[in-house]
Amino acid sequence: MSTNRTSANPHVAITIASRPGDIDAVPRLLKEIEQDFKTLNACSDEPRKDLLVKCRALVQAVETPRETMVDHLWGQLGVISAVAFGVDCGLWVLMAQNGDIPQKVTDLAGGLGVDPELLRRIMRHISAMGLLVEVGEDKYEPTNYTKSLRFPQIGNGYLGLASCTGGATLNFHEFSRQRGWKNPTNQRDTALMSAYRTNKDTFTWVHDQGYGQHLIDYLGGYNLGRTRWMDPSxxxxxxxLIEGADTGQDAVFFVDIGGNVGHDLERLHWSYPYAPGKLILQDLPMMIRQIKHLDPAIVRMEYDFRDEQPVKGARTYYIHSTLHNWPDHVCDIILANVKAAMKPGYSRLLINEIVVPTTNAHWETTGLDMIMLTLFSSMQRTSAMWYNLIEKRAGLNIRKIWSKGKGVESVIECEAPLGEY
Known part of the structure; x- marks a missing residue:
């Protein structure tokens, strides 16, 4: 076989890897991008997302497969490494404090206690990838991206998610090969456990590596800029929920199950301070004990959602981005415990999760599904999967699925059938 042919298909020459992906599509994409930009409304996120997808398609049309491969293996992996370095040593905080001015590598290195040659290499790559502005030899100005990295909700994800779980992603092929290329559904057997030779789940693993707060910051920030689920729109x-809610002294209005450190409950309370009844935050002791600041109106409760739900007859039970961490048979237990506590005709269960479309899924949706796949042996679910899980398996009724755009979690509103309380 000729060396310039691929082993999979001898009729495809290896030279295809050095040709643009779809150069003929460039004129059309440029025209569409120009038209979309002219009608872009800064107040609407969906057109901007569509424009971003087309801009990416333009890059892919011009880029060769070899360049795509090198971008993934050298460029993007290098960026993640360099950005995490900057987060950990305080580079992005220092640059933001210095302001929008040219900043010398040597000055920054001295302020951080970092080897200037090391910092020079780090900043050179980040600039080459378009994320930092080079204004002269060893001089850089911050960008909106690097200025945003100073905030824990943005920067800390590179440590709390990427740095201490990345092995699961990079070695997922080995995990899959060893298990016969089957879709994983066992929460006690994950790619993360395999990569790091541990029996700890992802949250315990990250916490024990010393990055628990970094992960909490990321979880509190990945929805920045999105419309919150409790927004009237x-x-x-x-x-x-509020209309018809019990106003008695002991009534419970909202129970956030697996609610982390209370981000959603605080936002709900700030948005609807007049809502009647108690607000209860439930999570594992490890998580509840990490809470540093929480609105005093919110009751903290240590609870494992695989156990009986201790709060009965609440107006609202709420589960946000939790069921996607677990395979169906574990979700069965979680939902059964909620259902047993609900008061039919009164209680509502809100499941705040992504509903994967059957076609044209957004990259944020598929990207998060890959996180679920590699870290939890679980998945993001389609509408059909949610109906199967909630109605057929759990015996709850879905009243309505409320959605707000591409890549954003929906609200699946459920109720318990009458006669089961």
């Missing part, structure tokens, strides 16, 4: 909290 998304889900009508007043109409669906």
């Amino acid at each position: 998304f889900y009508r909290v007043h109409e669906r």
